[in-house]
Amino acid sequence: MGLLSGPLVGVLIAAFLASTVEFVEAFTIVLVVGVTVNWKSAFIGMAAATLTLVVLVGVFGTALVIFIPLPVLRTAVGFLLILFGLKWLKKSVLRYAGVKALHDEEAIYEEQQAEMRARGERPSNAIDPFGVVTSYKSVLLEGLEVAFIVITFGSASASSVAARASGITYAAVGAVGALILVAALGAVIRAPLQRVPENTLKFVVGVMLTSFGTFWGGEGIGINWPGEDWFLLALIAFYLLATFVLITWLRPYGKHSAKAAGANEIAAAGEGH
Amino acid sequence: MNRVLGALKATYNFFSGDAILLGAAVLAFAVGWLLAHPLNAPDAVVAVVFVAIIVASLFVTLRREIAGRPRQR
Numbered sequence: 001m002g003l004l005s006g007p008l009v010g011v012l013i014a015a016f017l018a019s020t021v022e023f024v025e026a027f028t029i030v031l032v033v034g035v036t037v038n039w040k041s042a043f044i045g046m047a048a049a050t051l052t053l054v055v056l057v058g059v060f061g062t063a064l065v066i067f068i069p070l071p072v073l074r075t076a077v078g079f080l081l082i083l084f085g086l087k088w089l090k091k092s093v094l095r096y097a098g099v100k101a102l103h104d105e106e107a108i109y110e111e112q113q114a115e116m117r118a119r120g121e122r123p124s125n126a127i128d129p130f131g132v133v134t135s136y137k138s139v140l141l142e143g144l145e146v147a148f149i150v151i152t153f154g155s156a157s158a159s160s161v162a163a164r165a166s167g168i169t170y171a172a173v174g175a176v177g178a179l180i181l182v183a184a185l186g187a188v189i190r191a192p193l194q195r196v197p198e199n200t201l202k203f204v205v206g207v208m209l210t211s212f213g214t215f216w217g218g219e220g221i222g223i224n225w226p227g228e229d230w231f232l233l234a235l236i237a238f239y240l241l242a243t244f245v246l247i248t249w250l251r252p253y254g255k256h257s258a259k260a261a262g263a264n265e266i267a268a269a270g271e272g273h
Numbered sequence: 274m275n276r277v278l279g280a281l282k283a284t285y286n287f288f289s290g291d292a293i294l295l296g297a298a299v300l301a302f303a304v305g306w307l308l309a310h311p312l313n314a315p316d317a318v319v320a321v322v323f324v325a326i327i328v329a330s331l332f333v334t335l336r337r338e339i340a341g342r343p344r345q346r
Contacts (some may be wrong), residue, residue, distance in 0.1 A: 084286050090338075
């Protein structure tokens with residue numbers, strides 16, 4: 001494996017993990033549409049949203065790779081990845097410390113299903129425009145972050161145009177792998193994917209986005225990192241350590257244990273309906 | 274006008290949604306660039322300042338989240 005393949009493997013892993021989190025969230029809504037309306041509408045909406053995302057990645061990814069000089073691209077990508085990474089890290093640190101309730105797919109599923117039933121949606125065989133649009137919107141909104149990560153990660157991961165194009169391919173492969181995994185799990189389980197450790201995935205992805213963002217953003221403003229690409233590992237280790245310190249500091253302020261947080265969300269969803 | 278503001282707010286929420294993190298990221302890049310280019314500071318200094326601002330922003334925004342919360346034993 002050459003030096004190039006290290007960051008590319010990181011790109012693939014980060015895209016896969018980030019996509020898994022987003023697709024699990026989108027799958028919950030697709031499942032609600034499938035169960036409450038029909039699977040035909042749910043799948044049409046999902047397929048249309050996936051197609052939209054593929055077009056977005058193709059158009060914007062190609063444009064970035066061809067037209068934007070690498071230093072400018074790395075500065076911009078670094079900046080955006082740091083923002084994204086810190087946003088994800090903040091949420092997951094607050095959840096680990098118990099300051100914020102954990103994301104609960106079961107509660108969200110029940111809430112969404114009650115909302116759709118309240119609208120008068122009932123199972124039928126015909127394609128339902130509301131079901132298609134609901135499924136399309138959820139996959140598109142969750143998938144936009146995935147598309148963004150695929151484009152930025154892939155396009156900034158190497159120096160030559162050809163290698164940058166393959167970077168986008170690596171990131172896209174990670175995202176598609178996550179989509180296939182979530183879809184396959186969902187098809188087998190036919191229930192909200194509660195057991196996927198969403199917060200842990202969000203935490204890992206937050207660390208990776210922030211580390212890659214720092215690395216590329218730093219290169220963009222003129223920092224020559226010691227050890228070049230290998231310095232990414234030092235940044236990952238540093239951010240892991242820093243966030244563990246922050247979680248330990250915040251823990252006394254948290255009122256939710258992990259289980260209690262989930263139970264609270266379910267109770268709140270139940271009270272709402 | 275409301276639609277423009279709505280679009281701006283949605284874009285802000287998509288990318289950051291947190292003024293502290295956004296401001297700190299801008300600051301980190303601005304200070305890093307100033308140190309690296311006009312001031313020709315050593316790489317180590319630029320790197321430490323750059324990373325320190327990023328970590329500090331996470332600390333500050335988390336501190337804001339727990340403001341007013343009692344510390345449990």
